Amino acid sequence: MKNLGIIIFVFFAQVFSAQNVYLTKVEKTNENTDKFLYRINEEAKQAELLGEVEVQGFSKDDAEVFSLIYKKAKEIGANAFSLKPFENIDGSPQAFNPSNYKLALYYLPKDKFLNQTGNIFLFASSDKDQKIGVNKKDYTLSPRSYIIIKVVPGELYVISTKKLLGSTIKLQPKQGEISQYFQISATKIKSDDTGVGGINLKSGDIIGLEKSYGEFLSTIYNKEKQSN
Template sequence: MIKNLAVAVSIFCIHLCNAQNVYLSKVEKTNDNTDKFLYKKTESTIDAQYLGEIEVQGFSKDDAAVFSLIYKKAKEIGANTFSFKPFGNIDGTPQPLNPANYRIALYYTPKEKLADQNGKLYVFASSDKDQKININKKDYLLTPRSYITLDIIPGEVYTISTKKLLGSTIKVQPKTNNENLYFQASSLKVKSDTSGTGGLNLKSGDIIGLEKSYADFLSLIYVHNKP
């Protein structure tokens, strides 16, 4: 009886530690746009209309599920762009992002005012395991919840492979450098999202092509490591 109770308490604690609440903490106004995307707002973005804020409480390794909740909340008030809104320290300085508790500011930005993409290749790690990858015969080690970026050279073929027995390989050849490419080396078996509303849109074994909205979210909560 006591043993069963201890097991039950342990399971409850595990779920509690991994529970994550996502809610609209502030709504200033709403917008009735039907944009399907939710992109990260850059410092150069102009004419972004502030709509409200989302707060995320609790840590989760399932970043796709968390993004899905954030996306739904953002669309409730018509947001199509977002940015990190840090909490403040006692002395007024901003706190760094804490993946167990953070805020996201929501905006509506006219499509013509969105900043251009910067012609980079993004490769994200998984949320819980180190991942060795190879890009054009150069090895990289991706630590959990991190990512690297490489400048895109138009016309060059980029071969991305995982350093595993029977691992996956993807080859891409960008024609221009006015778009970004996003991939994730995943330790999980993830299904592709065919809805077009912000998820995964390409999969080859343990290398996954990411839609920009989800990739922008990962670039917010993951650490950028310079290769």
């Protein structure tokens, strides 16, 4: 009986802590070999609606959540998505809830996607505010938020985590170059693997993201207000 009680407890703990992704509606399917899954806005008017996916439960593992959504989307041939807000009784859209949201899934020809170039997206995943420097201008990002840097082709952009032992990258986007996405990770402490012993301290890594995943984060993270 004691073991049975433990099993039941573990089962319910997993049920209530797990994040579930459901394909809640399938209008049709599309046969294509597209590997990407991009966010769309006004393009949705000319896209082919294939279905809807719903996320229930919150998880800090955004990569795993996106992986589940991606698999559901590819089951019906979707290569694009948009947030579909839940509605209040009066028909107005509800505020985004990271614990429960719905995405509409579409197919859109590659040449119909808009606004795919000319930006650098910077995401903060830490549980604390993080400072980022871009060409000597400082930004403070709250947890699970992001900013968009509109680039000038040919100009050099130096991005820094503004911390001791932190990372710095340099970018020089070309005309028509696809937008780039980066995530600023929290401070990491790990064991030293040099054989000497001790720890390695890394105060903020700048990690390049695949475009599909970056566009997903821009949907579920908060966009910070930026001054000119």
